Amino acid sequence: MINHKTDNSSLASKVKFRTDRLPSDPIRVLDCYHGSGACWRNIKRLTGRTDITVDGLDIEDKGSFTLLGDNQKTLPNITLSKYNVIDVDSYGVPYDILKDIFSYQGEINAIIYFTMCLTFMRKVPNELLEDIGFTKKMCSEAPVFVSKNGVDKFFEWLSLNEVKEAEYISLPGNGVHIYGAFKIHRTRKDHTPLFSK
Ligand SMILES: C[S@@+](CC[C@H](N)C(=O)[O-])C[C@H]1O[C@@H](n2cnc3c(N)ncnc32)[C@H](O)[C@@H]1O
Numbered sequence: 001m002i003n004h005k006t007d008n009s010s011l012a013s014k015v016k017f018r019t020d021r022l023p024s025d026p027i028r029v030l031d032c033y034h035g036s037g038a039c040w041r042n043i044k045r046l047t048g049r050t051d052i053t054v055d056g057l058d059i060e061d062k063g064s065f066t067l068l069g070d071n072q073k074t075l076p077n078i079t080l081s082k083y084n085v086i087d088v089d090s091y092g093v094p095y096d097i098l099k100d101i102f103s104y105q106g107e108i109n110a111i112i113y114f115t116m117c118l119t120f121m122r123k124v125p126n127e128l129l130e131d132i133g134f135t136k137k138m139c140s141e142a143p144v145f146v147s148k149n150g151v152d153k154f155f156e157w158l159s160l161n162e163v164k165e166a167e168y169i170s171l172p173g174n175g176v177h178i179y180g181a182f183k184i185h186r187t188r189k190d191h192t193p194l195f196s197k
Helices: 011-019 038-047 071-077 095-102 126-131 136-141 150-160
Strands: 027-031 052-058 085-088 108-118 166-171 176-186
Touching: 011 038, 011 108, 011 166, 011 176, 027 038, 038 052, 052 071, 071 095, 085 095, 095 108, 095 126, 108 150, 126 136, 126 150, 150 166, 150 176
Parallel strands: 027 052, 027 085, 085 108
Antiparallel strands: 108 176, 166 176
16 A cells, blocks of 8 residues: 655645635744645745744754754743644644643644544544543454544544634545644643743
8 A cells, every 4th residue: 555645735725724714913823844834835925924924843854944853842842822823734633732732831822723634544543532532442442433433533622622613624535634723712821931932
């Protein structure tokens, strides 16, 4: 089997989904899976907006200026309240990174854009299934059954994390490929990051 992974297989839809929902205020983006930066470069170009600033994170150097490294290690050192957009354009299900964002102890007031893909190889993680009530035993003994309707389970998990409303589009093709967005508003202020400005 060929497991073909492209960073921007549907760049136009990804860009349009975001441009249709951009905040009207000046935008500061934390782009957690920055890649080559094509997505936000095109958003800037197509909207003509000059008030969009992007800080990118990526585990690989893809020729764009980014903070290099695993975003899960980088994220705890970032002050999320500086951003009104957080982009989670991941491969697979963005469970770990969203979990970190949801458990952040500081203030966040942002729109989160996400990508979620489910394929033969990429299932909803067991940890997510356990968060919504499946036992470890069920996950190991009936994996096909428990990971059915992965999109619904993902949205159930979002609602457990206080996400009241989310929008998404589903792309045609192999498996499930979703571009989504939701707003997050948290007011806790007891987070003391290593680096804050
Ligand atoms: C779908 S691509 C993102 C494309 C990007 N939005 C763009 O405009 O080019 C996913 C990216 O996530 C990066 N990535 C995967 N796991 C990561 C991790 N744990 N931390 C940071 N980046 C990661 C990959 O190197 C890849 O560039």
